[in-house]
Amino acid sequence: MSGTIEAETNATGLAGSLEPSVGDFVQLMKPRVMSLVIFTALTGMVAAPGSLHPILAGIGLLMIAIGAGASGALNMWYDADIDAQMARTAARPIPRGRVTADEALTFGTILSFGSVLTLGLLVNWVAGALLALTIAFYLFIYTMWLKRRTPQNIVIGGAAGAFPPMVGWAAMTGSVSIESVVMFMIIFIWTPPHFWALALYRCRDYERAGVPMLPVVAGTDETRRQILIYSVLMVITAAAPIYFGFAGMTYAVASTLAGAVFLWLAVKVWQIREGREADKAARRLFHYSIFYLFLLFALLLGESIAARLIA
Amino acid sequence: MELQLADGNDNESREAQAKRQRMRSIAIAVALAALVALFYAATIVRMGGNVADRAL
Numbered sequence: 001m002s003g004t005i006e007a008e009t010n011a012t013g014l015a016g017s018l019e020p021s022v023g024d025f026v027q028l029m030k031p032r033v034m035s036l037v038i039f040t041a042l043t044g045m046v047a048a049p050g051s052l053h054p055i056l057a058g059i060g061l062l063m064i065a066i067g068a069g070a071s072g073a074l075n076m077w078y079d080a081d082i083d084a085q086m087a088r089t090a091a092r093p094i095p096r097g098r099v100t101a102d103e104a105l106t107f108g109t110i111l112s113f114g115s116v117l118t119l120g121l122l123v124n125w126v127a128g129a130l131l132a133l134t135i136a137f138y139l140f141i142y143t144m145w146l147k148r149r150t151p152q153n154i155v156i157g158g159a160a161g162a163f164p165p166m167v168g169w170a171a172m173t174g175s176v177s178i179e180s181v182v183m184f185m186i187i188f189i190w191t192p193p194h195f196w197a198l199a200l201y202r203c204r205d206y207e208r209a210g211v212p213m214l215p216v217v218a219g220t221d222e223t224r225r226q227i228l229i230y231s232v233l234m235v236i237t238a239a240a241p242i243y244f245g246f247a248g249m250t251y252a253v254a255s256t257l258a259g260a261v262f263l264w265l266a267v268k269v270w271q272i273r274e275g276r277e278a279d280k281a282a283r284r285l286f287h288y289s290i291f292y293l294f295l296l297f298a299l300l301l302g303e304s305i306a307a308r309l310i311a
Numbered sequence: 312m313e314l315q316l317a318d319g320n321d322n323e324s325r326e327a328q329a330k331r332q333r334m335r336s337i338a339i340a341v342a343l344a345a346l347v348a349l350f351y352a353a354t355i356v357r358m359g360g361n362v363a364d365r366a367l
């Protein structure tokens with residue numbers, strides 16, 4: 001019987017295994033995205049005024065990470081059909097046949113409720129509510145509503161990825177303040193040039209899967225123009241922590257230099273429009289954008305730690 | 312021939328599946344134990360010195 005099942009699954013092109021491993025469930029949580037979420041949430045926590053017992057702070061960070069993982073699993077559940085058609089996502093656990101869609105849905109749902117309730121009960125309910133909003137926004141607004149309908153999908157949907165520092169801040173203070181909104185805005189404005197750079201060199205993938213990313217709908221020239229506009233806005237937004245007084249000289253100098261490099265790469269993407277060099281420029285901007293965001297939050301984190309040590 | 316191959320792989324696959332299932336069970340047990348420890352630690356931290364300070 002199991003031989004028959006195996007033969008059938010192989011015939012459909014799925015992997016032979018019917019028992020998912022622990023690693024498959026870890027993959028469902030998008031560990032790379034999770035690591036950025038943990039890092040930005042940690043920055044929000046350390047930059048926030050006041051203090052929280054280290055055990056409660058650790059629980060807060062863990063729940064934010066699990067909440068992010070939960071939304072990743074729910075996203076993979078809903079998007080399994082288009083993931084199977086794209087080279088970048090075809091090796092994910094559901095398209096490979098390692099995890100069923102139902103298993104991913106159950107896993108994501110349990111982790112969502114578990115992380116929100118635990119964060120609310122053990123840390124505070126403002127943070128719990130914000131985490132719930134993050135998961136709901138990513139699943140219902142981005143994944144289910146916007147992603148397959150509009151080229152503005154990642155512009156609006158980018159909010160989901162921008163919430164973690166705000167949740168971290170709320171975990172420490174029980175409130176939302178202008179500083180946490182600024183950190184939210186940095187990630188929010190950073191998301192479009194980051195994703196559109198990827199979409200430029202993965203354009204055919206998105207086209208095949210029927211995802212209306214900007215290059216597919218409006219063309220690559222318009223995408224290059226939008227990348228440049230958003231890059232300028234992002235560099236301006238990245239200067240806001242200096243204006244609002246929660247970033248120091250190190251951040252001011254390093255973020256300005258890093259922002260100049262970002263703009264230069266965005267100009268290169270705008271200028272080089274044909275052939276392999278165009279793909280290369282887009283790839284370079286995409287990879288640099290990850291480093292850039294990491295750098296901004298590392299600077300904020302480093303300065304906040306230094307300020308706490310001195311105080 | 313193909314059927315024989317499928318049968319030959321079957322035992323190995325069954326063993327691999329059983330191993331994965333065992334690992335999943337262990338992971339669930341560890342997660343539940345961690346959750347208990349987490350709530351226990353958070354309760355102690357939240358109570359703080361209030362237990363010692365209560366009226367007897």
